[in-house]
Amino acid sequence: MASLVVEGVTVAFGADLALDGVGLTAEPGRVTGLIGPNGAGKSTLFDVVSGLRRPSSGRVVLGGRDVTRMGPARRARHGLARTFQRLEPFGRLSVRDNLLVAAELGPERRRAASAVAAILDRLDLTEIADSAAGTLPTGAGRLVEVGRALATRPRLLLLDEPAAGQDGEETARFAALLRSLADEGTAVVLVEHDMGLVMGVCDEVHVLDLGKVIASGPPDAIRRDEAVLAAYLGDA
């Protein structure tokens, strides 16, 4: 069963449609890319899926359950976690405590400390676990956000530009992490402008332009898709 089904989702800001009848799916065990030029509607779609914004029409189905009318906290309890484009750590808390806050709300709460230690290790954050999260460079800060999302043990993980501010080596390690999360059965949805990362790691890619899905398919097909090329060249 798909982890996420989005059907006919429309969001209007005044007279402008940020999303116009968007439909897509994300499957467990796969990394699904969501790309598109600036302003295409990617973050707005994440807001709709995570329950921060109500669509004017359409449905969001998580793991077979229609959650369109459900608030963000309940969706999180149904296995959804996300990160944000703008870093929003608990800045004065340590890296470890940022993850503990999340773990203590989720299914790992009885073994939160050891679950967090394992995630810190997996993300190479153990050395800076006692640093205040607000003092970190962007690349490490993004990993803390990912770690906080993982601490809730999500079945569906939405990542909004997680590689922005990461150097080449960090991005390569991040790609391996996404692959291993998918291999464990997580449905990963990746919004990202780093096309090398998207094309290298995604099993399937959906392309948004001006609020509409203009193409869906494996990276090879997306790379050659004329509507996609036109959307990106038009953006240049």
Ligand SMILES: Nc1ncnc2c1ncn2[C@@H]1O[C@H](COP(=O)(O)OP(=O)(O)OP(=O)(O)O)[C@@H](O)[C@H]1O
């Ligand atoms: N709160 C808001 N009020 C009015 N318009 C908004 C609001 N949020 C987004 N928009 C508009 O909706 C459209 C989609 O924006 P969104 O941020 O979802 O795009 P995006 O694909 O995530 O862009 P980027 O790659 O630049 O982050 C844009 O035209 C944007 O200006």
